[in-house]
Amino acid sequence: MRPRLLSRMSGALLVLFLGLFFVPMELPGLDSGTAFAAEAVAADAVVEVSPYQPAPNLVEKDYPTFLGFNGRIFVWIAAQLHLWFAAFVLAVPIFVFIIEAIGMKTRDKRYDNMAYEFIKVSLTAYSLTAIVGGLMTLGLLVFYPHVMAYMTSIFKETMIFYALLFFAESACLYIYYYGWHWLQGPFRKWVHLTIGLLLNAVGTVLMLLANSWLTFMMSPAGVDSAGVFNGQVWDAMHNFLWNPINLHRFVANIAYGGSIIGAYAAYKFLSARTPQEKAHYDWMGYNANFVAIAGLLPLPFAGYYLVAEIYAYSQQMGITLMGGIFAWLFIIQAVLIGTLFLSANYYLWCGLGRSEGGIRYYKYMKYLGFALVAAFLVWFTPHTLVLSNEELKALGGPYHKYLGPLGIMPAKNTAVNIMILMTYLSFLYYRRANKIATVNWVKAGNTAQIALFTMAIANIFFLGIYHGYFTNTVYKVAASIPQVLTTLTVIVMSTVIDSMIYKNSTEVAPQRWGRVPPRSQYALFLLAVSFTWLMGLMGYIRSGIRQHWHVVDVFRDNSPDAFTPSLGYATNVISVATIMFMAMVIFVFWLAQISGQKTDAAGFWKE
Amino acid sequence: MKIPRLLQAILVLAGVYGGFVLVFDVILEQVIPSSLLNMYMFFVVAGTYMVFTFNEESTEEIVAPIKALVEDPSKKMMRNVVFLVVPLFFGWFTFQQMKPSFEAPLELRTIHPAPPSAVKVYGKRYNLLTLENPFRKFEKEDPEKFAELVRQGGAVYIKNCQYCHGDKLDGKGPYAQGLNPVPLNFQDIGTIAQLQEAYLFWRITTGGPGLPKEATPWLSAMPVWENFLSEDEVWKVILFLYDYTGYSPRSWEHE
Numbered sequence: 092m093r094p095r096l097l098s099r100m101s102g103a104l105l106v107l108f109l110g111l112f113f114v115p116m117e118l119p120g121l122d123s124g125t126a127f128a129a130e131a132v133a134a135d136a137v138v139e140v141s142p143y144q145p146a147p148n149l150v151e152k153d154y155p156t157f158l159g160f161n162g163r164i165f166v167w168i169a170a171q172l173h174l175w176f177a178a179f180v181l182a183v184p185i186f187v188f189i190i191e192a193i194g195m196k197t198r199d200k201r202y203d204n205m206a207y208e209f210i211k212v213s214l215t216a217y218s219l220t221a222i223v224g225g226l227m228t229l230g231l232l233v234f235y236p237h238v239m240a241y242m243t244s245i246f247k248e249t250m251i252f253y254a255l256l257f258f259a260e261s262a263c264l265y266i267y268y269y270g271w272h273w274l275q276g277p278f279r280k281w282v283h284l285t286i287g288l289l290l291n292a293v294g295t296v297l298m299l300l301a302n303s304w305l306t307f308m309m310s311p312a313g314v315d316s317a318g319v320f321n322g323q324v325w326d327a328m329h330n331f332l333w334n335p336i337n338l339h340r341f342v343a344n345i346a347y348g349g350s351i352i353g354a355y356a357a358y359k360f361l362s363a364r365t366p367q368e369k370a371h372y373d374w375m376g377y378n379a380n381f382v383a384i385a386g387l388l389p390l391p392f393a394g395y396y397l398v399a400e401i402y403a404y405s406q407q408m409g410i411t412l413m414g415g416i417f418a419w420l421f422i423i424q425a426v427l428i429g430t431l432f433l434s435a436n437y438y439l440w441c442g443l444g445r446s447e448g449g450i451r452y453y454k455y456m457k458y459l460g461f462a463l464v465a466a467f468l469v470w471f472t473p474h475t476l477v478l479s480n481e482e483l484k485a486l487g488g489p490y491h492k493y494l495g496p497l498g499i500m501p502a503k504n505t506a507v508n509i510m511i512l513m514t515y516l517s518f519l520y521y522r523r524a525n526k527i528a529t530v531n532w533v534k535a536g537n538t539a540q541i542a543l544f545t546m547a548i549a550n551i552f553f554l555g556i557y558h559g560y561f562t563n564t565v566y567k568v569a570a571s572i573p574q575v576l577t578t579l580t581v582i583v584m585s586t587v588i589d590s591m592i593y594k595n596s597t598e599v600a601p602q603r604w605g606r607v608p609p610r611s612q613y614a615l616f617l618l619a620v621s622f623t624w625l626m627g628l629m630g631y632i633r634s635g636i637r638q639h640w641h642v643v644d645v646f647r648d649n650s651p652d653a654f655t656p657s658l659g660y661a662t663n664v665i666s667v668a669t670i671m672f673m674a675m676v677i678f679v680f681w682l683a684q685i686s687g688q689k690t691d692a693a694g695f696w697k698e
Numbered sequence: 699m700k701i702p703r704l705l706q707a708i709l710v711l712a713g714v715y716g717g718f719v720l721v722f723d724v725i726l727e728q729v730i731p732s733s734l735l736n737m738y739m740f741f742v743v744a745g746t747y748m749v750f751t752f753n754e755e756s757t758e759e760i761v762a763p764i765k766a767l768v769e770d771p772s773k774k775m776m777r778n779v780v781f782l783v784v785p786l787f788f789g790w791f792t793f794q795q796m797k798p799s800f801e802a803p804l805e806l807r808t809i810h811p812a813p814p815s816a817v818k819v820y821g822k823r824y825n826l827l828t829l830e831n832p833f834r835k836f837e838k839e840d841p842e843k844f845a846e847l848v849r850q851g852g853a854v855y856i857k858n859c860q861y862c863h864g865d866k867l868d869g870k871g872p873y874a875q876g877l878n879p880v881p882l883n884f885q886d887i888g889t890i891a892q893l894q895e896a897y898l899f900w901r902i903t904t905g906g907p908g909l910p911k912e913a914t915p916w917l918s919a920m921p922v923w924e925n926f927l928s929e930d931e932v933w934k935v936i937l938f939l940y941d942y943t944g945y946s947p948r949s950w951e952h953e
Contacts, residue, residue: 405827406894407812414810414892426737433744440752450753457749464745468738474888477733477804485729488869488880490888492728499888560887563946608754644815 143244146318146646147237154650155234162234163652168668169227171627175347175672176220177301178340178626181294182348183213184267186382188287195280205375207271211686212355213348214268215679221257235650238641245313245320245327246304253300256293263290295341302336303328305634308642310404318645331404335397336633342393346386347622351676353379354619357612358680360605369605376615377442377604383618384435384514388582391428391507392575395500399568401636408636408643417632418475419658424632425471425503427625432510434614434621436463439517441611446525448599455520463513469506474498501559504571508551508578512544515582519589526596536592540585547581550574623672627665635661703759707750714742733804811909811916813896819903819924829896831933831947844937851938854931858923867942877919884943891945898936898947902927 147153154162187206194202231239243250267286274283311318313326320327356376363369402409411417440456443449475489475498476482483489496502530536551574558570637643639653647653656664701709718738722730751757767773767780816825836844856865862881864871869883884890890898900908906918923932940947 405815406897407815407826410810410897411812415812418810426741429741433741433748437748437752440748444753453753456752460745460749464741467741467745471737471741472734475810476731478731479804480802482729482731483878486731488883490883490886491731493722493726494728494730494734496887499892564892564948608757610751610757 143320143322146241146314146642148647149237149649151649151651153237155236157233160234161652162230163650164664166227166230166234167631167664168671169223169230171630171665171668172223172672172675173220173227174630175623175626176216176223176675177298178344178347179351180213180217180220181298182344182346182386183209183352184264184287184290184294185345186348187213188284188291190378191287192284195284201374205378208375209352209379210268210271212352212679212683214264215682216676217261217264219675219679235641238646241318241642241646242304242307245307246324248324249300249303249328253297256297256300260290260293260297263293298340298344299333299337300328302340303330303333306330306332306336308640309401309408309633309637311642311645314642314645316645318642332397332400335400339390339393339397342386342390343626344386346383346390347626349379349381349383349386350615350619350622353383353615354676355379355680355683357615358677359684360612361609362684366605371604373445373604373607376612380435380438380615380618383622384518387431387435388511388514391511392571395504395571405643411638412632412636414474416655417635418473420628420632420661422471422473423662424625424629427621427628428507429467429470429510430621431618431625432467432514433463434617436460436514436517438611438614438618439514439521441607441614442521443524444608445604445606446598446600446602448526449521449524452520452524456517459513459517459520463510466506466509466513469497469502470510472497472502496560499559501555501567501570504574505551505555505559508555508574509548511578512547512551512581515585516544519585522589523593525599525602526593527599528592528596530592530594533592536588540588543581543585543588547577550577619676620669620673624665624669627669628662631661631665702763703750703756704763707746707760710746711739711743715739811901813900814910817900817904817908820929824896824899826896826900829899831895831899831936833930833933833937834895834947847934848937848941851931851934851936852942854927854935855938858926859935862919867939879917881920884939887945890939890943890947893948895933895936895940895947898939899932902932902935 156162187210190202190206190209194200194206263286267283267290270283270286274280274286307313307327307330310331311327312330313323313328314320353376356372356379360369360372360376363372398409398412401412413421436459440459443452443456472494474495476486476491476494478486478489486492490498528536554570554574554577558566562570635655637648638655639648640646641648715735718730718735722728750760767777813826815827816823818824833844833847836847855863855867860871861873862871862877863869863884864874864881867884869881869885871881874881882889901920903922903924905920905922905924906916907922909916909918927935936947
């Protein structure tokens with residue numbers, strides 16, 4: 092029963108995933124710089140009649156100090172903590188809704204219980220989101236009052252709307268959570284699901300609003316070159332980078348939410364005292380990891396789309412980001428993304444041991460491991476190398492003749508597609524582990540799948556090498572799309588073929604949930620910590636490419652902290668924030684644990 | 699004879715390490731930088747760990763000799779040797795890493811300076827976001843004229859640029875050895891092939907002194923060509939750079 096449900100779940104996620112991929116094709120702003128130029132012209136045309144003030148030209152004393160606090164670090168950490176919690180609490184209701192719907196459709200109570208447990212964990216995080224969000228706003232008001240005044244003058248309507256939506260979000264969440272057991276039964280379950288849908292809709296709109304503010308600071312629209320607002324808030328919201336960020340954050344949130352819940356399940360698994368508990372949290376961890384991987388697979392594409400759009404919006408920003416002062420953080424990013432893939436795969440491989448049937452696939456894991464590591468090495472190879480003087484002399488320059496070409500995007504795109512395919516293959520092996528096919532065309536089906544993978548890998552290499560290195564840049568960038576489509580086609584077609592092969596399959600032996608080594612649970616922790624750190628670093632880069640501007644090219648940052656931090660400084664701040672966040676998350680896990688415990692206090696109360 | 703799992707893992711790691719050195723340093727004669735090799739090996743170790751420990755049987759096989767070394771009374775002598783040699787090795791390794799040397803520290807150089815949104819040269823302000831090569835249109839409209847412009851650009855290059863950037867545009871001109879940072883190799887797929895022509899216009903006209911303040915010191919010896927070449931000459935030399943290398947400038951439009 093469960094595999095069928097899982098394949099349905101995969102189907103639902105795949106549809107979502109494909110939707111996410113195709114929707115941006117229709118998004119305005121994809122036609123590169125022209126859109127921005129047109130917006131800028133439109134903005135210039137209304138300058139003279141605008142009643143709005145230009146962006147202020149601040150001096151050092153316009154930035155208040157308070158008790159020796161460093162305003163920038165205060166706001167930075169508070170904003171980052173807010174973002175982590177917000178990503179988590181926005182994502183959890185999305186997959187809770189999907190899992191609840193699966194439970195309702197199949198009438199399998201375990202799904203309903205798991206969905207409830209997921210939302211229970213996110214509930215405490217919800218109030219922490221609000222608390223750190225309040226801290227961030229307070230920090231902005233105290234340390235950057237003029238910036239807030241300027242932003243408020245443009246976005247005041249959306250800010251009020253945002254606050255009101257927060258009430259709606261809270262109402263939906265509380266009814267959704269506290270009404271879970273009350274709203275059970277044929278009709279009531281529908282009502283409950285509808286509330287879940289509303290909760291997600293409100294949450295998504297909240298995220299879109301907040302995204303419009305930060306993307307306005309990166310790619311301002313609806314203002315002229317002096318920062319005078321044209322009065323149309325939609326123009327300011329619908330700026331060049333809004334949709335790319337929306338898409339990237341939406342997908343990343345799902346992956347992140349899955350990874351945090353996975354860490355929760357691992358925490359519970361490791362502290363479980365009975366085999367039943369172990370089995371339950373093993374199953375929960377598996378599902379959470381499934382969600383995280385489902386979100387992780389399309390994420391590099393969404394990220395690539397975002398960066399391509401940043402490049403299209405401003406070559407200066409693009410180069411600062413990928414080739415300039417932030418380039419080394421991108422190498423760290425590549426390393427962390429690779430770590431995510433490795434730990435997700437390791438977790439799946441460890442899971443083969445849950446059934447006796449998995450043993451027959453052990454021998455293939457070394458090939459998967461080889462392909463994954465090889466692709467990973469390409470993925471993080473830098474273009475400009477760190478060289479000693481001796482090496483510099485031996486190579487005759489900072490670029491390596493053979494490794495240098497691996498440092499640019501076509502090689503990275505090829506590598507990440509291979510990593511995604513290998514991860515999918517790990518999943519496929521896991522899925523087959525405990526099954527014996529009963530259809531008589533197993534051999535033909537397997538051959539078709541092998542052919543599919545072979546052709547896809549050949550096509551990904553061809554696109555990456557030919558288009559990546561022997562054609563015009565516009566084709567180089569464009570070649571990434573057929574590469575992605577190849578990967579997606581394999582995933583979809585292979586899932587269909589596999590489902591057909593294993594229809595009415597028999598089991599090798601009962602699946603033994605809970606029979607996984609503790610190492611696999613640490614892989615889940617690694618996934619969550621890597622994700623958190625990664626989001627922090629990438630968030631810093633996204634914000635940092637504004638450099639000495641509050642609003643790029645419009646509103647200059649003249650505070651003493653307007654400098655771009657060194658790599659060490661930035662990574663230290665993010666690492667401290669990561670530790671703070673993880674400590675708070677452990678607190679949330681602990682709260683979820685004690686909320687289910689009862690102490691027998693016989694003799695304390697009057698009988 | 700079956701090779702013990704722990705030894706297998708060690709052999710895999712040694713083989714990969716040796717393979718990298720053999721392929722790059724010996725066969726291809728392009729040394730693999732130690733910084734990169736260290737990063738590679740870190741993740742090769744991670745991958746090997748994954749492959750060797752994802753199932754219980756294999757993990758137990760790997761751990762068994764280590765456990766025996768620590769717990770087995772009959773291995774007392776070997777244990778003492780290992781417990782002495784391993785800390786000594788790490789001590790020696792740390793000392794080698796930390797001891798003062800005359801070697802300049804490694805630099806995380808930012809080789810790609812980010813362009814400003816506008817540049818002021820030849821008494822005019824150019825918006826680098828929209829600036830285009832005025833001669834590029836002739837590539838389709840009048841190929842003969844275009845070829846002539848490229849030829850003229852080539853002449854400008856040979857008279858002014860090849861001393862550093864080389865007559866093959868590979869950054870190996872006669873003066874290149876005396877410069878650090880070394881002149882850019884335009885044949886590298888990661889240089890002009892990734893850039894818009896406006897970027898090259900900015901780099902050529904403003905030279906080393908026009909580099910941004912971030913990520914200094916640049917130490918670039920590139921002259922400010924605005925003082926020596928006309929605007930048209932700069933655009934022509936840019937045509938030549940792309941024509942000779944066979945790359946196309948970065949653009950957002952399909953041909």
